[in-house]
Amino acid sequence: MRLAPNTLHFFGIILFLFSTLSVSAQEPMAQNVNDGDRVNTNSEIDAYKNHHIKDAHDFHLYSYTNDAGERKHVGFPLPVIIWSSNGLATFMSSEFHHDTDGKVIVKQNGSSFVNLHDKIYELEAGATAVNFDAEHHPTNAALPLDFSITKSVFGILMIGLLMIFWFSGLARQYKKKQIPTGFGRILEPLVIYVRDEIAKPNIGEKKYRKFTGYLMTVFFFIWILNLFGLTPLGFNVTGQIAVTAALAIFTLVIYTFSGNKDYWMHILWMPGVPYVLRPILAIIELAGAFIIKPFSLLVRLFANITAGHIVVMSLIAITITLKNELGAFGSTSLSFVLSLFLTLIELLVAFLQAYIFTMLSALFIGMAVAEHDHDHGHDDHGHEVADAEDVRADFI
Amino acid sequence: MDQLLNDFSPGLFIMQTIILLVLIFLMVKFAWKPILNSLNDREEGIQNALDAAEKAKLEMANLNADNERLLNEARAERETMMKEAREIKTKMISDAKEEAQAEANKTIAHAQAAIESEKKAAISELKSTVATLSVDIAEKMVKGELSDKSKQLELVNSMLNDAKLN
Numbered sequence: 001m002r003l004a005p006n007t008l009h010f011f012g013i014i015l016f017l018f019s020t021l022s023v024s025a026q027e028p029m030a031q032n033v034n035d036g037d038r039v040n041t042n043s044e045i046d047a048y049k050n051h052h053i054k055d056a057h058d059f060h061l062y063s064y065t066n067d068a069g070e071r072k073h074v075g076f077p078l079p080v081i082i083w084s085s086n087g088l089a090t091f092m093s094s095e096f097h098h099d100t101d102g103k104v105i106v107k108q109n110g111s112s113f114v115n116l117h118d119k120i121y122e123l124e125a126g127a128t129a130v131n132f133d134a135e136h137h138p139t140n141a142a143l144p145l146d147f148s149i150t151k152s153v154f155g156i157l158m159i160g161l162l163m164i165f166w167f168s169g170l171a172r173q174y175k176k177k178q179i180p181t182g183f184g185r186i187l188e189p190l191v192i193y194v195r196d197e198i199a200k201p202n203i204g205e206k207k208y209r210k211f212t213g214y215l216m217t218v219f220f221f222i223w224i225l226n227l228f229g230l231t232p233l234g235f236n237v238t239g240q241i242a243v244t245a246a247l248a249i250f251t252l253v254i255y256t257f258s259g260n261k262d263y264w265m266h267i268l269w270m271p272g273v274p275y276v277l278r279p280i281l282a283i284i285e286l287a288g289a290f291i292i293k294p295f296s297l298l299v300r301l302f303a304n305i306t307a308g309h310i311v312v313m314s315l316i317a318i319t320i321t322l323k324n325e326l327g328a329f330g331s332t333s334l335s336f337v338l339s340l341f342l343t344l345i346e347l348l349v350a351f352l353q354a355y356i357f358t359m360l361s362a363l364f365i366g367m368a369v370a371e372h373d374h375d376h377g378h379d380d381h382g383h384e385v386a387d388a389e390d391v392r393a394d395f396i
Numbered sequence: 397m398d399q400l401l402n403d404f405s406p407g408l409f410i411m412q413t414i415i416l417l418v419l420i421f422l423m424v425k426f427a428w429k430p431i432l433n434s435l436n437d438r439e440e441g442i443q444n445a446l447d448a449a450e451k452a453k454l455e456m457a458n459l460n461a462d463n464e465r466l467l468n469e470a471r472a473e474r475e476t477m478m479k480e481a482r483e484i485k486t487k488m489i490s491d492a493k494e495e496a497q498a499e500a501n502k503t504i505a506h507a508q509a510a511i512e513s514e515k516k517a518a519i520s521e522l523k524s525t526v527a528t529l530s531v532d533i534a535e536k537m538v539k540g541e542l543s544d545k546s547k548q549l550e551l552v553n554s555m556l557n558d559a560k561l562n
Contacts, residue, residue: 153412
């Protein structure tokens with residue numbers, strides 16, 4: 001039982017983090033801030049959903065009203081790191097006192113910052129409060145570059161550490177024995193699955209090895225983050241478009257830079273096609289390679305995860321929205337059954353989206369490095385005969 | 397779309413890019429490379445072991461065939477040896493018999509020759525003895541006749557009796 005002490009150790013660290021930070025983070029707050037407040041109306045539910053699927057600057061676990069009638073928030077603050085017009089500014093998010101309406105102004109390095117719907121704005125010089133236009137957009141504040149350890153970044157770091165901890169542990173096990181024991185026995189088939197079912201068939205036996213590291217990292221990164229997104233911790237990392245965009249651009253960079261002569265030939269000057277059509281095809285192929293492929297990757301993951309979160313939260317909200325029609329018990333049971341069912345589906349989606357992202361990445365890389373055998377590729381009339389590699393493109 | 401672009405946080409994008417780069421680097425160095433190497437090694441090991449087992453099985457079959465062949469050969473050899481031995485035995489027995497026969501014949505021939513020569517010798521001796529006796533008798537008869545007739549008869553009788561005793 002090597003696993004048990006390690007796991008306990010790990011969860012011990014997490015618990016320690018939570019317990020120490022949560023106490024210090026308890027802040028009395030103004031009653032009119034909707035974040036974490038009691039949610040009772042439809043608009044509040046919408047606001048809560050919107051708040052949840054967005055990134056946040058502090059790690060909020062739950063809120064309650066104490067005996068004195070004060071709202072208490074339990075969570076811990078995260079560091080805010082901002083490249084403002086006056087240089088780097090760093091402070092803890094607790095300085096905003098859970099305010100997301102731009103009321104609390106934090107001054108640092110001669111710059112003033114406000115937290116407006118979990119985005120940090122820098123006020124223009126001399127301004128003492130945020131002014132809004134008719135659409136509730138700030139008129140005297142700009143968005144600086146925000147490198148904060150937000151909730152998402154915190155989640156990414158946690159999962160990164162977890163992955164390194166788990167898989168380097170598995171790697172170490174192989175030094176001593178041929179067959180891993182404990183948790184490694186669960187991880188090993190997953191690694192073999194990604195290698196044999198995703199990397200090898202899509203890239204090819206000869207070249208898969210070079211790209212497997214990236215594919216495995218991305219697969220486990222997305223899957224574990226998707227799964228953590230389903231926990232009450234409330235991460236929505238893979239539902240952040242910036243995160244999925246970064247992942248998609250990684251894939252784009254990899255298949256663009258590892259593309260061989262054949263790949264570029266097929267993009268820029270498609271063989272076996274009348275010369276008139278070739279420039280038109282080149283435009284389509286270029287758009288496919290540089291815009292459509294990465295965009296499909298980033299939007300698919302983002303939309304699936306975000307939609308999942310919204311639907312689960314909407315189903316949970318049934319307990320409030322249908323309370324009048326069904327009564328407290330009826331609405332709660334309906335909400336419980338539906339959200340339980342949907343969470344099960346989301347468990348599947350969590351894996352499926354990780355699989356699809358990795359599989360498509362492998363496919364794109366495979367198409368870029370595939371060796372085309374031109375002798376068999378054309379029949380007598382110069383038409384390309386579809387072989388396995390070319391047919392694969394039809395599945396995208 | 398506006399909402400999407402509004403939600404896109406460049407800072408998060410940059411952080412994610414940096415963290416992912418570092419993560420890929422660390423994972424490749426400390427996890428994927430050793431894991432994949434070990435898996436490959438293990439799979440090769442298993443494949444080799446299977447191949448070796450297959451080879452051993454083949455060798456075993458060959459060995460068995462060899463053994464069978466050797467056994468058959470030995471059996472055949474034994475068979476021929478037995479046959480030869482039997483032949484030699486019969487030959488030896490017949491030879492011995494023939495030899496013994498020849499020897500016996502020879503001995504018998506010898507014996508017969510000896511008997512023949514002894515017989516001849518005895519006959520010739522008898523002849524000479526009979527001749528001497530006849531001569532003696534004739535002499536004595538002649539002497540007795542010459543003196544007394546009765547006495548001569550007596551003499552002849554006694555002589556004849558003597559001759560009988562001889």
